[in-house]
Amino acid sequence: MAQGTPDTSHVWLVMLKAMRALTRYAAAGIECTRLGDSDFRVLEVLLHKGPLPVNTIGPIVDLTPGSISVAVDRLVAKVLVSRVESAEDRRVRIVALTPRGKDLIVPAFRKHAGQMKKVLSELTRRSFVLSKWPEESRQAR
Numbered sequence: 001m002a003q004g005t006p007d008t009s010h011v012w013l014v015m016l017k018a019m020r021a022l023t024r025y026a027a028a029g030i031e032c033t034r035l036g037d038s039d040f041r042v043l044e045v046l047l048h049k050g051p052l053p054v055n056t057i058g059p060i061v062d063l064t065p066g067s068i069s070v071a072v073d074r075l076v077a078k079v080l081v082s083r084v085e086s087a088e089d090r091r092v093r094i095v096a097l098t099p100r101g102k103d104l105i106v107p108a109f110r111k112h113a114g115q116m117k118k119v120l121s122e123l124t125r126r127s128f129v130l131s132k133w134p135e136e137s138r139q140a141r
Contacts, residue, residue, distance in 0.1 A: 038071050053093065
């Protein structure tokens with residue numbers, strides 16, 4: 001390996017550690033909502049995309065069909081979302097934020113986004129360029 005060229009396995013480990021640290025930091029900020037990570041992600045998607053079929057939400061938030069059903073059941077029980085039959089297809093269930101769900105997720109997401117912006121603002125454009133593959137780093141210098 002040429003001198004100054006990052007070892008790809010080392011770069012991967014550094015990125016993994018950074019992601020774990022960021023995930024822990026994000027989780028700590030989400031705890032104040034008394035929601036788990038998956039429930040927070042479901043509410044966040046509904047906040048930004050509006051009402052969606054259950055089977056559409058799962059892949060967006062990285063949950064299996066069984067897990068998204070359980071998550072939606074939990075959120076319905078807390079009256080944070082509603083679940084209704086689709087007017088076009090009775091097999092489809094549409095999930096939407098309730099006013100209570102919106103009241104919870106709007107300030108929680110605003111806080112979360114601010115925390116993530118603060119953490120990521122510490123990284124400069126040069127940090128991103130230098131963390132890419134060696135040939136791209138050399139071109140940026």
